[in-house]
Amino acid sequence: MEAERIFEAREALAEGLARDVGDELARAIEAKGKATLAVSGGTTPKLFFEKLSQADIPWSRVSVTLVDERQVPESSERSNARLVRQHLLQNKAAAARFVPLVDNPDAAKLPGFDVAVLGMGNDGHTASFFPGGDTLAEAIDGETPKRLIAISAPGAGEPRLTFTLPVLESAGRLALHIEGAEKKQVLTKALGEGPEEDMPVRAVLRSAAPVTLYWCP
């Protein structure tokens, strides 16, 4: 872990993370005229999305995509694209270009991410690097030429699509956003010894990429 940003509560975390991500996107736009942001789905990021959607940056120059996605239609409550459309692509961020993963060959052609925000499950998965995943070994192989990969796992609910480790670790900024004591314990365990296959978040934590933790109780 390169750095830890600890907040007293969810609201403050969401604001702090939104400020840091917004600043980073603005810097990338200033440097090269555009920026790419990859976010996670699940339940944790909603408030962060709502804060970030109000950031005063040139959103029309930002491409937003997902670190991983459940292979369901966007009408499903389980769709991460739906979550992003409802909570992030609002307010000022409505001007951003969204690149969904399902049925979209353009997704794998996206340039590297300027910022990627990861979550983590209590089973030690991040992105869709799930324990027992049928393509897990390839997804967390730092040398794989694949950028996006399909993966199915017993704990994943439905088949998934996920960007692979090399794509995530090459992000300009990599944040791990987790909340609550239970996930902190899982992270502590993941930072200890043991196989990556058991807790695939280890593949990211052990990579050369500097990860910043965002946590609140």
Ligand SMILES: O=C(O)[C@H](O)[C@@H](O)[C@H](O)[C@H](O)COP(=O)(O)O
């Ligand atoms: O589609 C997904 O499920 C995610 O991108 C996934 O990797 C998520 O970040 C964790 O499962 C944490 O999810 P919660 O925030 O719901 O605990």
